[in-house]
Amino acid sequence: MLSKAERLATQAELAENFKRLGASPEQVAHEMGISITELKEVLAMSHPNPAHVWMLRDYLEDKLLAEGKVVYPFSKLADHSANRWFRYDHPWRQS
Numbered sequence: 001m002l003s004k005a006e007r008l009a010t011q012a013e014l015a016e017n018f019k020r021l022g023a024s025p026e027q028v029a030h031e032m033g034i035s036i037t038e039l040k041e042v043l044a045m046s047h048p049n050p051a052h053v054w055m056l057r058d059y060l061e062d063k064l065l066a067e068g069k070v071v072y073p074f075s076k077l078a079d080h081s082a083n084r085w086f087r088y089d090h091p092w093r094q095s
Contacts, residue, residue: 006076010053011045016072017060018043031092032059051087059092 002010018028029039032055041048042056057074064071 002076007045009075011043013072013074014043014045014053014056014060017064020069020072021060021063021067023063028056028059032056033089033091055090058090062090062092 021028025036025039025043029036032039032052034052034055038049038052039056040046042052045053061071
């Protein structure tokens with residue numbers, strides 16, 4: 001579980017990377033295979049599904065790197081090995 005400061009930092013990091021990507025929320029939610037409501041919960045860090053937080057983190061990193069854009073660094077989500085508990089698919093990688 002993230003502390004309040006960690007939640008705020010994660011929210012800011014996700015928002016910055018989302019802005020850098022420049023995709024619409026509808027496109028991102030569709031490519032991730034989640035609802036727009038679920039995406040908004042993650043971006044607001046308003047009691048999101050933890051797997052969706054990690055999924056969005058991976059999605060943004062994958063898409064930014066594929067476009068040759070710089071990924072704003074993550075603090076708490078920096079190390080993939082920290083995610084041992086939350087399983088999720090990567091549908092955007094199969095297309």
